[in-house]
Amino acid sequence: MAKKVEATYTEDSIRSLDWKEHIRLRPGMYIGKLGDGSAQDDGIYVLVKEIVDNSIDEYVMGHGDKIEIKITDHRVVVRDYGRGIPLGKVVDCVSKINTGGKYDSKAFQKSVGLNGVGTKAVNALSTYFKVQAFRDGKTKWAKFNRGELIEESAIEPTDEGNGTRIVFEPDNSVFKNFRFIPQYLEDQIWNYAFLNAGLSVMFNGVKYHSKDGLLDLLTRKTNMEQVRYPVIHLRGDDIEIAMTHGNQYGEEYYSFVNGQYTTQGGTHQQALREALVKTVREFYDKNFDAADVRSAIVAAVSVRVMEPVFESQTKTKLGSQAVGPDGPTMRAFVNDFVKKELDDYLHKNPDTAEALRKRILQSERERKEISGIKKLANERAKKANLHNKKLRDCRQHFNNAKSKSAEDTMIFLTEGDSASGSITKARDVQTQAVFSLRGKPLNTFNLTKKVVYENEEFNLLQHALNIEDGLEGLRYRKVIIATDADVDGMHIRLLLMTFFLQFFPDLVKQGHLFILETPLFRVRNKKKTHYCYSEEEKMKAVKSLGGKPEITRFKGLGEISPDEFGGFINDDIRLEPVILKKDTSIKDVLTFYMGKNTPKRQGFIIDNLKVEKDLVEEEA
Incomplete structure (x- = not known):
């Protein structure tokens, strides 16, 4: 038997990391997750948010009503007109952990960034970082590379107004193949405007400004032609709510704390859901089912609290049970506000009250119509789940708050045994599941x-995802449609997107649905192999390898070996998010693509059709 070799454990085994080393070694502790920008909460957007949040806090405290943001492919510039970092602390504020103005609660009473690490994390995770402060006619700047101070200026005179300018370029070795998706950035900027009525944000030359806060948010996020009554907009001290009902399935919420978009909700969102049901029941003096009251609702809530407690560094879920150290519980605070303000509104607006009552009764009828078949279907699903051959599950799940890998969980929706087999063999069993159609x-x-x-x-699919009663129990962070890039594969994509948009639109709106991009070509010689996702990439690969490399065209996922597949669905995975733009009507989109063959759609198909002959000619 081989002798066991024991590692030595001495003083030399103990290592102390400096601030930038620790951030770079454990970035997830500071910005949540990395990613390449294909998901709305990927790290590169968190970096932008950490910088802009500081500018927003200045505005909230009454300093500067304009912020300028410029974002190109790989560079971010943020300029505010607040007080500006004190010139003697410019270097310390961006490079010393636990250094900042927000520890003084008098200066920043209801700020999001209270831990003094946000800007430092951006600095450590950027290959280029420059901070410049302007204060009372004087300025000072400093430049960094991956958190290391490279150069700093003396204090010099300036003609620029007070404020701070920060320029940074995320580190491509940390955020591999990253790209900023304009729609995600635009949503982020709009949220700043909605939550800070009166603030002007200039983003790449376009002005974003809101006068009516959350009312404007719902107007932008919802098709106003399909709502059942005008948006109810309620404002109070440290709380703002907007709500309406539409004709879609499910519930849709936008919740915020101190200007932070809490994408996973939390105590404030749950308090709103409970308060709405309670107030509506009392107003109509009827014990409506809670699901009927909330069905098809679209609502937004924003609260400002002292010292908020979040469940993660990225602050996507509020854990605070109280509004402040000595304040009421979150539940009581929201309930008291909704009970008074919504009840008053419904009494003053009888037309809205009647429209709301009719929407609730419609939901009740629809629920009762399917209750019988729902019970039978769920019984069948329970039996099938015991030996569900369609689902190859993973060990970690998104709805498990204790799971360290919850954010990395994903499920691939595949078609055909060969494709399912390849992905199943290549996947990470901890975080990647496969559902075979x-x-x-x-x-x-x-x-x-x-x-x-x-x-x-x-039915089995909705149970696999655990979304029958809403997204709170969603078991996978990313739902990925993985089909062939041929005519049949594209059709299956459309059919699956139709299913989700029709019955679970919030899954799409909250950024959980993706398309898996797989390579079209493999270009290789005896020394190197390149996988190419476009004709352009193929031409570059051929040129870089020189000579006459072997070119293979992949026509289906089943043709890709499990060994190759492992590279496409792990660290270098390429995903295309399914994004609904602000002016997109789900009904109009589905009617165009999935309705009867209208002349308009026939023209679209003819104009965009690419047959196999064209592809062959391109390859030649």
Whole structure:
């Protein structure tokens, strides 16, 4: 038997990391997750947020009503017109942990960034970082590389107004193949405007400004032609709420704390859900089912609290049980406000009250219509789940708050045994699940939610995702459609997107749905192999390898070996998010793509059709 070799444990084994080394070694502790920018909460957007949050805090404290932001492919510039960092502390404020103005609660009473690490994390995770402060006619700047001070100026005179300018370029070795998606940035900028009425944000030359706060947010996020009554907008001290009901399935919430978008909700969002049901029941003096009251709701809530407690460094879920150290509970604070203000509003606006009552009764009818088949379908799903051959599950899940890998969880929706087999063999069993489709799913356009329970495959899918009663129990952070890039594969993509948009639109709106990009070509010689996702990438690979390399075109996922697949679904995974733009009407989109063959759609198909002959000619 081989002798066990023991590692020595001496003083030399103990290592102390400086601030930048620790951030770079454990970035997840500071910015949540890394990513390449394909998801709305990927690290590069958190970096932008950490810098802009400081400018917002200045505005909230009454200093500077304009922020200028410029973002190109790899560089971010943020200039505010607040007080400016004290010139003697410019270097310390961006490079010394636990250094900042926010520890003085009198200066920043209801700020988001209270831990003094946000700007330092951006500095440590950037290959270029420059900070410049302007204060009372004087300025000072400092430049850094990965947190290391490279150069700093003396204090010099300036003609520029007070404030701070920060320029940074995220480190491509940390955020591999990153890219900023304009839609995500635009949403982020709009949220700043909505939550800080009166503030002007100039983003790449375009002005973002809101007069009516959350009312403007819902107007932008919702198709106003399909709402059942005008948006109810309620404002109070440290709380603002906007709400309406539409015709979609599910519930949709936008919740914020001290200007921070809490994408995973928290105590304030749960308090709103409870308060709405309680107030509505008392107003109508009827014990409506809670699900009927909240069905098809679209609501936004913003609260400002002292010393908020979040469940993670990225502050996506509020954990505070109270509004402040000595304040009421969050539940009581929200409930008291909703009970008074919403009740008053409904009494003063009888037309809105009647429209709300009709929407609740409609939800009640729809729920009762499918209750019988729902019960049978769920019983079948429970039996199937015991030996569900469609689902190859993973060990970690998104709805498990204790899971360290919750943010990395994903499920691949595949078609065909060969593709499912390749992904299943190549996947990470800790965080990647696979759900295998039996062929082309049913076209659910214009069908009712009854079909979700009548169709065994859809029923099993909703149970695999755990989204029957909303997104709170969603088991995977990313739901990834993984189909071939041919005509049949594209059709399956459309059918699955139709299913989600029709019955679970909030899954798409909250940024959980993606398309897996797989390489179209493999270009290799005896020394190197390149996988190419476009004709342009193929031409570059051929040029870089020289000579006459071997070129293989992948026509289906099943043709890619599990060994190769491992590279495409792990660290170097390429995902295309399914994004709904602000002016997108789900009904109009589905009617165009999935409705009857209208002349307009036929023209679109003819104009965009690419047949195999064209592809072959391109390759030649």
